[in-house]
Amino acid sequence: xxxxxxxxxxxxxxFNAVLRNFSDNLKCKPQILADSLKYSLEAGGKRIRPSxxxxxxxxxxxxxxxxxxxxxxxxxxxxxxxxxxxxxxxDNDDFRRGxxxxxxxxxxxxxxLAGDGLLNTAYSVxxxxxxxxxxxxxxxxxxxxxxxxxxxxxxQSADLLYEQNKELSEEILGYIYENKTAKMLTAALxxxxxLADGKYYSELKLFGMNxxxxxxxxxxxxxxxxxxxxxxxxxxxxxxxxxCTAVKLFGLDGxxxxxxxxxxxxxxxxxxxxxxxxxxxxxxxYTLSRKS
Amino acid sequence: xxxxxxxxxxxxxxFNAVLRNFSDNLKCKPQILADSLKYSLEAGGKRIRPSxxxxxxxxxxxxxxxxxxxxxxxxxxxxxxxxxxxxxxxDNDDFRRGxxxxxxxxxxxxxxLAGDGLLNTAYSVxxxxxxxxxxxxxxxxxxxxxxxxxxxxxxQSADLLYEQNKELSEEILGYIYENKTAKMLTAALxxxxxLADGKYYSELKLFGMNxxxxxxxxxxxxxxxxxxxxxxxxxxxxxxxxxCTAVKLFGLDGxxxxxxxxxxxxxxxxxxxxxxxxxxxxxxxYTLSRKS
Numbered sequence: 001x002x003x004x005x006x007x008x009x010x011x012x013x014x015f016n017a018v019l020r021n022f023s024d025n026l027k028c029k030p031q032i033l034a035d036s037l038k039y040s041l042e043a044g045g046k047r048i049r050p051s052x053x054x055x056x057x058x059x060x061x062x063x064x065x066x067x068x069x070x071x072x073x074x075x076x077x078x079x080x081x082x083x084x085x086x087x088x089x090x091d092n093d094d095f096r097r098g099x100x101x102x103x104x105x106x107x108x109x110x111x112x113l114a115g116d117g118l119l120n121t122a123y124s125v126x127x128x129x130x131x132x133x134x135x136x137x138x139x140x141x142x143x144x145x146x147x148x149x150x151x152x153x154x155x156q157s158a159d160l161l162y163e164q165n166k167e168l169s170e171e172i173l174g175y176i177y178e179n180k181t182a183k184m185l186t187a188a189l190x191x192x193x194x195l196a197d198g199k200y201y202s203e204l205k206l207f208g209m210n211x212x213x214x215x216x217x218x219x220x221x222x223x224x225x226x227x228x229x230x231x232x233x234x235x236x237x238x239x240x241x242x243x244c245t246a247v248k249l250f251g252l253d254g255x256x257x258x259x260x261x262x263x264x265x266x267x268x269x270x271x272x273x274x275x276x277x278x279x280x281x282x283x284x285x286y287t288l289s290r291k292s
Numbered sequence: 293x294x295x296x297x298x299x300x301x302x303x304x305x306x307f308n309a310v311l312r313n314f315s316d317n318l319k320c321k322p323q324i325l326a327d328s329l330k331y332s333l334e335a336g337g338k339r340i341r342p343s344x345x346x347x348x349x350x351x352x353x354x355x356x357x358x359x360x361x362x363x364x365x366x367x368x369x370x371x372x373x374x375x376x377x378x379x380x381x382x383d384n385d386d387f388r389r390g391x392x393x394x395x396x397x398x399x400x401x402x403x404x405l406a407g408d409g410l411l412n413t414a415y416s417v418x419x420x421x422x423x424x425x426x427x428x429x430x431x432x433x434x435x436x437x438x439x440x441x442x443x444x445x446x447x448q449s450a451d452l453l454y455e456q457n458k459e460l461s462e463e464i465l466g467y468i469y470e471n472k473t474a475k476m477l478t479a480a481l482x483x484x485x486x487l488a489d490g491k492y493y494s495e496l497k498l499f500g501m502n503x504x505x506x507x508x509x510x511x512x513x514x515x516x517x518x519x520x521x522x523x524x525x526x527x528x529x530x531x532x533x534x535x536c537t538a539v540k541l542f543g544l545d546g547x548x549x550x551x552x553x554x555x556x557x558x559x560x561x562x563x564x565x566x567x568x569x570x571x572x573x574x575x576x577x578y579t580l581s582r583k584s
Binding site for chain 2 (some may be wrong): 011026028029030031033055080084087089090106108109110112113116117119120121123126127131134137140141142143144145147148149153154156157158160163171175183
């Protein structure tokens, strides 16, 4: 996996340069607003979505410069969703990426506004691309749909609804995984496909949805098996709060079996794509056995 | 003012038909997400932003069909801002438009998501206009800027920061009024100006900023002088919570004097616009003496 780690580091560094440039130019007032935005943006994180977007761009020969603002928007949306998800009335997490959550530092009111601000700014970034042509508008719309009330927000709403609900089913869990997690990861791959005039659009979309479910499944497994120092967030919370996870529904072994099946599916889909898909193959295997 | 009321009613009815069509087509799941969105969208309200946009469109001969989706986006953003602003950690309002606030009905977690959902959907609506040409992108960007971290969100952040702060100054109050209230009202007028290739852009922008401050000033005065049944929301809260308002800074008479001065400014700006500006003149006078 050294090859994967090298590539992930390279992509993340490239993206962090884009993010730093963006962050340095944030001059909004009052200062606490700028500080709260920067705090969460600069809290680190694996930058998995931007990295996947850049890797898909390399696969499809889409220039990095074409993707940078889309990757930025995706990460802004991801970061806002974490801030709001950590709020006391939602997932109630005091830690994120090894640091106190936004609302623990700035207060709940400011955290709500920081999330709103990042979401709105994501669309400022996306609209700035919309004069370049119809493909760019379509790509922005794909991100918007993936993040919205038929995507991530629907998944979060279902997650909240079925918390502590004894009637959790495989169908509902699938709905939560697909919407809360998989659609935004899929957007990272579909945006380059759209900008490449639809090349491997269906394959990358299908891969993204399956990989996204694998990613969430292994996240749930990690909540049981992981530890705070490698994850940077609270562990064992799901069980403690009786959350709707695959581990709760299928047991730990059942969840792992399903992760194996999803990983197989992902690899099969990649077989149908010409070109160097080794980054994605390694990403699937890494995710299957990940410790953080 | 019968003429104004007739026009406001007509515009609001036109807009409500657009909103109803949008609302009827909301099919997101789980049901509580759809319900919480519809609850706040259909809670009534004066629809002042859409009405101002339609009136400016009539003044500049921009067809209604060109404006409907922009008006919808503006109202979606306005409604999300009310939901988040009413949250316990923000303004902590139990009532809005005469009905229990969103979080009182659906819980705080769902209210956070409902606000996020409306904001995201506003950009879905705006992006749908972006293939029509550069003016449409520029109009969408103007709304985005007005709503964002250099606009409404900055104003809300300042409002939160200076709550109960004894060092409130005229400069800070002006910053809050302009950003929290005036910029979104200005966007309602500037969008038609952009679609009319910039006709009366500067005049309408200047009018919007002054009118917005007048609107917020009279809102603060109403909080002292109004009553629940005509306002549909709690009154006397500002003083009780020692909020930063013009009444706190200048006293009731001082605030009223400043409202008079702003109304004069607004009328002078309208004098520089050819065409029938009677709707806006009447709106200024109505706002100056408004009871709700």
